[in-house]
Amino acid sequence: MSYKFTVSPDFSPDYLSGWFIFNTWLQRALGRSFHLEMMDNFQQLHQAIDEDRIDLIYANPYDASMLVRDKGFVPLVKPRGGADEAVIAVRADSDVDAVESLFPGIKVASTDDPDVHLMGMIMLEPAGLSHDSMEIKQCDNYVLVAKALLKGECETGIFLDKAFDELSRPIQSQLRALVRSEIQVIHHSLMAGPRLQAEVGNLRRVLSTMEIDPKGQGVLEGLGVSGWDLVDEEETEFMIDLMETLTYSPD
Amino acid sequence: MISDMNPEGIVGEYSESIIQLYEIGPRKVLVTNNEVPYPDGRLIVSRTDTKGIITHVNRSFVEMSGYSEEELVGAPHSILRHPDMPRAAFKDLWDTITEGRIWQGYVKNLRKDGGFYWVKATVIPNIRKGRIVGYTSVRRKPDRRRVEECIPLYASMKKKEQEGSQ
Incomplete structure (x- = not known):
């Protein structure tokens, strides 16, 4: 068998x-x-x-x-x-300096990775954001999440922490982590x-x-x-x- | 066990209140106006037995409450009860979870140093082989606008409770 x-x-x-x-x-x-x-x-x-x-x-x-x-x-x-952890990131030159500065109606780049997406959504909650108050752009992988931010298609992105840390130097230097989960x-x-x-x-x-x-x-x-x-x-x-x-x- | 709060551990000016804890009795608490912001990205997690006695806490719980793990494990969860919280909120919590359902709400928690912190709390019954064996409470950073809504709501609930008990 x-x-x-x-x-x-x-x-x-x-x-x-x-x-x-x-x-x-x-x-x-x-x-x-x-x-x-x-x-x-x-x-x-x-x-x-x-x-x-x-x-x-x-x-x-x-x-x-x-x-x-x-x-x-x-x-x-x-x-x-x-342990799986998530990162909420924005473009390095973004005016946003905290999750609470994000606003309803924003575009969020994410993947279909369910636990990372969930942790990301939990970290966006303090800004009063939910699926009803944002537009999700679902990407096939985390490099494409990064590209969606760099191209200005989305204001923020949800990453698996390891994937964020493994982005190439040139890409990572153009992004900034707003918050990292520590759920453990x-x-x-x-x-x-x-x-x-x-x-x-x-x-x-x-x-x-x-x-x-x-x-x-x-x-x-x-x-x-x-x-x-x-x-x-x-x-x-x-x-x-x-x-x-x-x-x-x-x- | 749960003892009265000790003025030596309080940071800043404080006021004194007596709160009635369910199945425990009165506790003297000392409260200040110092709010400690909820840290980004963290979850405060604890588990209790069916009587509400803490059996497990995570590091974030220890850091935010100001108590050591040794002080927390074995203590009733109401060690965090802030006098500004209406009794009705906790009655609703216990009525819900003892029926095997999940409870969610905004809670003002009291720290060992007399300060406080707001959380969005979700409590789930731990059902094993069809039986509730304890509860897990998971707290996360709340939306400040929801907290601002709760402040007058809880104050008015407290007032009604006090008027009703006189």
Whole structure:
């Protein structure tokens, strides 16, 4: 039997080959067959999850609730020091010096990365901004978010912090971070679906010791991860509760 | 446990109030007019058991409240109760979350040093295996205009509560 593995579509394109190498490493370490299928977007991913076609997923925190509470997935590991954080940025020459100086009707460049977009929206709230009072330009990646600011198409942009920090020097020098999130507990995690339940113990073992295996170390480097930390169910339940407080709207 | 506030830790001129805490009783609090701005980008997160006793706090909670983690864990969440907050707000909160629903509102919190800070608070029941095992409270930076709306509203609710209790 071959298990289906996928990675949340918000992964950095720099690590595409890294995930395929990880899949090969995992099959050898576990002695099980995994087929890695990358999804083009979140819609495609959610359809695959809905149809119970996924057995192992590197999941965005936004999807954790559905995976754990509706689909019976079990959290395995998270990347060490890998909390997801967001940055709100403007052009370096913008008059805006604080989020509170932003105004209704502004154009905001963002991506379909759901947890980063959510964190960005939370940081825009103090300016009285919501989806109803802004125009969102959805970009395919964070370089295009930056370009939307530089071209003057949008007044502000929402970035994954790592993506913002990895923008090229010339681009970054023309942008200015207004605020960075420091939430610390929202993170991606690798999760196993119901058909993999018998392998959960083995998966946790091989993943948590991956960094001390010389080959495993190289594979981790290819993902930009220094090691995996085990995640227990309550930690994930806590993160799901926290995400629900951030998505909650009584209106 | 929760003790009366100590004048030694208060920064600046203060006034004294007695607030009635549910299932705890009266607490003497010392309040100043010093507002501490909510830091950008942060979430203040805490968890309590079903009785409202704090079981977990994050770093932002410790920094904004002025208490140490050791002082907070084991204390009732009402250690943050500011005398300007109407009792009805917290009754609504508890009525909502004990029914398993999420509560959201704007809250003026009291610091250990007598100062205060406003938050937009969301409290969610932690439901595990169909049972409420505690609550998670997540506070974020509020829209100042909403805070300005709450100030007279809460003052008028407080006034009615005081008139009703006389």
